[in-house]
Amino acid sequence: MNAMLETPELPAVFDGVKLAAVAAVLYVIVRCLNLKSPTAPPDLYFQDSGLSRFLLKSCPLLTKEYIPPLIWGKSGHIQTALYGKMGRVRSPHPYGHRKFITMSDGATSTFDLFEPLAEHCVGDDITMVICPGIANHSEKQYIRTFVDYAQKNGYRCAVLNHLGALPNIELTSPRMFTYGCTWEFGAMVNYIKKTYPQTQLVVVGFSLGGNIVCKYLGETQANQEKVLCCVSVCQGYSALRAQETFMQWDQCRRFYNFLMADNMKKIILSHRQALFGDHVKKPQSLEDTDLSRLYTATSLMQIDDNVMRKFHGYSSLKEYYEEESCMRYLHRIYVPLMLVNAADDPLVHESLLTIPKSLSVLDVEEHDHSAIFVPTGEDTRVASLHGAAHGLQGQAIKELRVLQPEVHVAWRRESRRAPQGACPSGTGTERFQTPGLLPGSSTCILCVDAGSSTFCVPCGGKHWPISPNCCSNQARF
Structure with a gap:
């Protein structure tokens, strides 16, 4: 009887199948989490100059190896999902005042102003003017975290709320923010200069905001007055060049494109009456907007072509991307410029990084500017899609002595x-x-x-x- 109840032994081949299945699962986990990816200090591209040496000496974090969080910290996709959906644990809520500016076309621009919570290390009055990423605003967690850290280190912060991004602020003209429109950011900067004539400015832009701030500085040299330096984080530099790569599936770029397009559709449709209503006096270019194409759009390019380019009357998507990208303005920026990108950024294809590389190695003797390009090692991106104050960026606020008066001395002309x-x-x-x-x-x-x-x-x-x-x-x- 006992012999009948005994379970027959499985052939050895089944043990091999189980081991193979376990090995396959472990392999997938290791690949998905990028656990085999080595850590390394950021690669730096710059012209050897007095200013560059001064910056690297004052901010040693730029040359240190970045150690991401264990297990999940080496996967940019998991970082994006965790930070974008779950948010930061005990995210700070800095207290600020919302300012309203009426633009010449009737649009109402808003920005939030946060006063410093401590004295700056050099005792100066310094204001960070911050431009968030696509469809973002001062209430996003990564912006709140960044502002809180900056306030505690003696910086006043002014954060632009992209036109149409705040859910509780109605549009007062048939226009939203676009990829490279600098009108609202310029109005905020002018307000700060007028209200605080003694202050000096540090310009910071995240993702799409990086494109806007660089384009703003390069549009006219007058925009660079009182600006100590500019920091651009995880931008793509050229929408025209990025257009093709955004439809590719490597690094899940096409999927992210779909998610951002879906978010943009929701924002645009939430302002449907202000933008496309029959009672609205809108520009001729918006009259022929086909909302059915907007409903079915699955990429940012489709939305840009059907809606966004028409806010400023561009005749084609190509013209819109060419005119609104900062690439053609970068060489006109004469203040110290730091360009930060993540090597594993799922949105910014590596081919786009030749733009900051080429700018950063321009000879300062031939071109009167100083730029440093910081492509952080693989797997250091912390959700630029939904935003994250990079550990590198946050600590750099504390260590960056480029803000000291010595930065204003003429840097050496190297042979x-x-x-x-x-x-x-x-x-x-x-x-x-x-x-x-x-x-x-x-x-x-x-x-x-x-x-x-x-x-x-x-x-x-x-x-x-x-x-x-x-x-x-x-x-x-």
Whole structure:
């Protein structure tokens, strides 16, 4: 009887199947969480100058290895999901005052003003003017966290609320924020300059906000008055170049595109009457807007083409993206500029990072500006889609001594160094156009020696001859 009740032993092959299944699950977990991804200090791209050396010495965090949270911290997608949906544990709620500005076209722009909670380390009056990401505002958790940290370190903060983004503020004209419209941000900056004539400005932009602040500074040199420096976090620099990559599925970019498009549709439709109502006196370009196409849109490009470009009368999506991208304005920024991007950013394709790379290695002797590009190592993105105050960015507020008076001394003009070693075959004499960055000029490829590796980037040289050593300046890090 006992022999009949005994369970027959399974063949050994079943043990092998179970082991294979467990191994497969572990492999998927390791790949999804990027647990094998190494940690490393950020790569830095910059021209060797007195200002650059001063910044790196004063902000050692820029050269330190970033250690993300254990288990989930190496996956940008999981960070995005956790931070975007669950939020930050005990997120701060800084207290501020909401300001209203009536624009010339009848639109009502709003921004929130937060006073400092401590004295700044150098005793100066410094205001951070902050532009959030797409469809974001001062009530978003990453902005609240950033503002709280800045206040405690002696900064006044002014945070723009993108036109139409606040759910409880109605539109007063048939216009919303767009990818590169600087009107509202400029109005906020002018208010700060007028109200606090003694203050100096630090300009900060996240994602789409990074595009807006860089475009604003480059539009006219007058916009750079009283500006100590600018920090751009996780922006894409060129919507035209990003257009094609946004429809690709690698890094789940197409999925994120769908999610952002869905959010934009909700915002636009919540202002349906103010934008498209029969009683509204709207521009001719909005008259032919087909709302059925908006309902069925699955990408930002479809929404931009059907609605967003028409707010400013652009005749095509190409024209809209060209005119509203900051790429063509970057070389006109003369204040110290820090451009921060995550290497694993699912929204900003790596091909777009050639833009800040090329800008950061422009010779300061030929181009009177100083830029540093900080592409943080893989898996350090903390939800730029829904926003996150990067650990790098937050700590940099505390350590960044670029705000001290010494920054205003003229930085040294370094002698240009000849490239060490020839460029890889076929690249040394290649010549191409960089639309927008240096309009009307040709650039050649610069072979950059980065210590253990060599790679080529546009050098931005406008007058150098074509030769294997076409760019005589050399960046070493």
